[in-house]
Amino acid sequence: MSIPKAQVVVYPGSNCDRDALWACKYVGFDAEFIDIHSDIDADLLVLPGGFSYGDYLRVGAVAAREPIAQKIKDFVDRAGLVIGICNGFQILVEMGLLDGALLQNSNGRFLSKIVELEVLDNTTPFTSYFLKGERIRLPIAHGFGRYVKTCDVNTVVRYVDDVNGSDELIAGITNANKNVFGLMPHPERAIEKILGSDDGLRVFLSAFNYIRNNGGVRL
């Protein structure tokens, strides 16, 4: 088969788009940027971090209502893989592709540091390279990362310590089909040891090999 293809959706105000593209290319994806008017032609779609539309309204709320939103929903229905990181997670929640809500950190402040996480579900296409229960280190950088549950969700990673007041220390979840993954920590910032951690590399490797093994969804 052809090389797995990733597209990174650049919303106005996205600022981790270049880091996400770098990470996708680092593990071997054929990767490119698309914008809110583009069509989707990918096996993996990345909704990157940042401050879409300045996050002047509710975080992710404006981006979730862009023309590309319906195309993303169709892509999810076709079993395409979607990962939303930080602001991308907030956008997925606003789009209704993931349950729950992301509110302001319990201390009211933006928080930027490397934190310890525990992998709870290694059966998703994004986490097959991890062991169940494994402790990993990923950077966080967010002001609105407090996850609030509205129903039962499939928790994939949770914080070891309470960093932002999230329900059940939830840091990342998938939908029921496990093809949509949203998380507040930044795996794309942890792909090289020289950056302080390379634990995030395996998120992209897992997705890459899942597509390799199961075939992509490009039309």
Add this chain to the structure above:
Amino acid sequence: MKYIDILESRLGRKATREEIEAFTVMWSEHCGYSHTKGYIRKLPKAGTGGNAGIVPLDDYHFLAFKVESHNHPSAIEPFNGAATGVGGIIRDVLAMGARPTAILDSLHMDKIIDGIIEGISDYGNSIGVPTVGGELRISNFYKHNPLVNVMAVGVGKNEHLIQSRATSPGQVIVIFGGATGRDGIHGASFASEDLTGEKATKLSIQVGDPFAEKLLIEAFLEMVEKGLVEGAQDLGAGGVLSATSELVARGGLGAVVHLERVPLREPDMLPIEILISESQERMAVVTSPDKAEKVLAIVKKHLLFGAIVAEVTDDGRYIAKYKDEVVLDVPASLLEESPEETIYDYTPSSPPKFKWIRFKNVDAHDVFERYDYMVGTDTILPPGFGPAVMRVKNSSNSVGYSLSIHSRADIGVQDPYWGAYITVLESVRKTLSVGAKPLALTDGINYADPDIEPMGLAAQIRGLKDACENFGIPVASGNASLYNTYKGKGIPPTMVIGMVGRIDNLNIPLPKKGPIYAVGFSDFKLEREKELLTEITKIVNSGRFVLSMHDYNNLTTFNHVLNNLGLHMKIQPPRTEPVHQMIIVFGEAKTTVPSRKIGYCF
């Protein structure tokens, strides 16, 4: 002689009301550097000058960098004052054709002012430029006059280096970015006064919009990438007037500015208000008429406002019109020729015996964990270790650069000359401590009232000059903030030095378990400095982590950083004089200077 008399004698007639408004801005200390340009001219320089300093990094890339103060606005309105300080300096770096890659901040205040931290955090985080380092100095000296000095750094490709001038008649100037409102009118003149002056109101404070800034960064870089930019300048103090007149005056040219074309947020602005408004997130781009439509298409694509506002002329006149009405018609060069104040010769003496004036010991984590220091995935050495280290992705032989920002106001208050001198020396040591070779520096002069104490200012800049000359460090850019006074009482002479260094080996030594040594001398003798610098380089090259600080009793932040690595240290901090020649080394080092075990890391 009052400036109004100088102006009228240069014009040969009475000045109009609009001319008085315009020259109040352009000849303010903030824009015109009247008290400092005589001194600055004598500093050893690097690069060609422009919006920010430029030094070559490798065969393909240049570094653009500059420090700028936003002291007066931050005193009155901490959040927006500090936020727009970040925005302004980012655009200076951007205007050179470089992608902004890092922010550092030097903060002096009497306690942690939440609004200032929040302003920097909110703006820097949103635009996606990591805040990778800084210094936090807490002292009552700054009770009424907090100092907010922000340094921005960018990396550009050599073929994208943009001049800060118009080059030929017939070019046009596009103003683009956010829309223009009344905010920040006379901000430049307010920033040149005692804080009890009548201009110290919130009306002079600009308001920040980081979303617009982020769009502006991407739009401008796209224009640069496509070869559409022939010259550029950001709009800061003095707004349209300052940006357009500087662009043409530097090229020995003139301009006709059409103020009715400037996109407005407030519809009923007077022409002179449009000319001098300091609304943020705007830039001026010099381009050819045939490229202007492409420039405007990019502006529109990035959801910004823009218009062709001026034509470049060859008659040297700066003419601002509103429709057919001439608002201003003066020689462009006159706007740039702010009067020069007398400069003084300072004769340095040998360093006196300094007293310890300790600033409050705080854990800087409380501040820098509110800044995104990792976005961009180029931060190799995060805050807390000393200088930050950044890499350049896709560079030949993986080049990197070190960044530090440092000051010694505790010494400056005792002796302004040595305060500045020692700050430069300690910055060199810090740069070497991460294995970097110093390239150049940017100076942030912060001073009280030069009319009352002119000699302190002379001494401060002389200290900078002598240190730079003696240790071969050129000055690439700088900023001066004077009149940091409240009811006539001023701050200590505070010279903030931002230094950049080049790194060829990105495997920076990190702290490791084992013995810890104090290496060097607990006092200061200038003639020993070069030996110490050589030894630092040798020790770092042997793979040892080196910590170079001025006060080893103040290790709270460093201890926290060590804990983040899963390490702890138990040491007897070396006792030193306030100015010393001592470093801390993790592991035993072969060295020609005295070395003594002080504890261990576990």
